[in-house]
Amino acid sequence: MRYGGPGGTLAVSGLTMRIERGDFVAVVGPSGCGKSTLMKLVTGLHVPQEGTVIVAGHQVTRPVSIVGMAFQNPTMLPWRTTLENVLLPLEIVEKHRHRLRAHKKEYVEKAEHLLETVGLKGFGEKFPWQLSGGMQQRANLCRALIHEPELLMLDEPFGALDAFTREELWCVIRDLHAAQDVTIVLVTHDLRESVFLADKVLVMSARPGRVVAEHEVPFTRPRQLDILYDKAFNDMVQALHGEIATARAAA
Numbered sequence: 001m002r003y004g005g006p007g008g009t010l011a012v013s014g015l016t017m018r019i020e021r022g023d024f025v026a027v028v029g030p031s032g033c034g035k036s037t038l039m040k041l042v043t044g045l046h047v048p049q050e051g052t053v054i055v056a057g058h059q060v061t062r063p064v065s066i067v068g069m070a071f072q073n074p075t076m077l078p079w080r081t082t083l084e085n086v087l088l089p090l091e092i093v094e095k096h097r098h099r100l101r102a103h104k105k106e107y108v109e110k111a112e113h114l115l116e117t118v119g120l121k122g123f124g125e126k127f128p129w130q131l132s133g134g135m136q137q138r139a140n141l142c143r144a145l146i147h148e149p150e151l152l153m154l155d156e157p158f159g160a161l162d163a164f165t166r167e168e169l170w171c172v173i174r175d176l177h178a179a180q181d182v183t184i185v186l187v188t189h190d191l192r193e194s195v196f197l198a199d200k201v202l203v204m205s206a207r208p209g210r211v212v213a214e215h216e217v218p219f220t221r222p223r224q225l226d227i228l229y230d231k232a233f234n235d236m237v238q239a240l241h242g243e244i245a246t247a248r249a250a251a
């Protein structure tokens with residue numbers, strides 16, 4: 001995938017990965033290695049000049065509707081309440097668009113249930129600007145989940161949060177993955193986050209990005225936050241750190 005025409009920036013090249021249904025995969029790598037590009041390729045926001053992206057058996061040629069996305073900046077619409085923001089994808093995704101008016105109550109209940117799951121019970125009527133950054137991130141996750149995506153793409157969704165809120169949201173995501181049949185791809189700079197949450201961690205090279213290593217995370221589920229202090233956990237984090245340092249140096 002190259003940006004800006006033939007002489008432009010080659011963001012990813014030879015990037016190959018296979019993710020099975022229900023997997024939780026984290027993608028880590030040096031800054032600028034093409035992690036966000038990968039997200040945009042999988043969701044169909046970009047189409048590669050060479051190679052193919054296949055999601056749920058179909059080649060991706062335009063934005064994919066079975067995907068839920070959450071990026072670092074929650075970009076909620078300020079003139080809509082939190083609940084109305086969470087309901088937004090339903091106005092876009094075809095399967096729900098036609099049902100929305102007749103089944104509004106059912107969808108509102110679902111949105112309220114999701115808000116409750118992430119600790120935002122009773123905040124649906126507030127506007128996004130009345131919520132803290134952490135609360136907006138939580139609402140952002142609800143919006144990514146409202147249309148029951150089969151694939152959830154998370155691009156640094158907890159990047160701007162303080163450590164405590166971030167760890168709390170890790171647990172929300174962990175529980176969502178355990179409770180629902182959803183495949184999750186998480187792009188992150190936070191190696192502890194990748195090891196805590198994922199079944200598999202993919203390490204990318206410096207730009208042009210490709211996968212240089214793939215690690216199964218051996219820790220049993222459900223994982224509790226205490227694991228962050230285990231030696232085996234920290235050894236894995238440190239090993240990943242070393243791999244990324246090597247990938248950066250090779251650039």
Ligand SMILES: Nc1ncnc2c1ncn2[C@@H]1O[C@H](COP(=O)(O)OP(=O)(O)OP(=O)(O)O)[C@@H](O)[C@H]1O
Nearest residue numbers: 003004009011030031032033034035036037038207
């Ligand atoms: N729209 C664009 N036009 C030109 N170059 C771009 C564009 N988007 C990304 N790039 C370049 O492609 C490369 C990969 O960018 P990308 O955002 O995918 O990396 P990243 O790994 O997500 O970065 P970071 O770790 O800093 O978030 C970078 O060198 C970036 O400058």
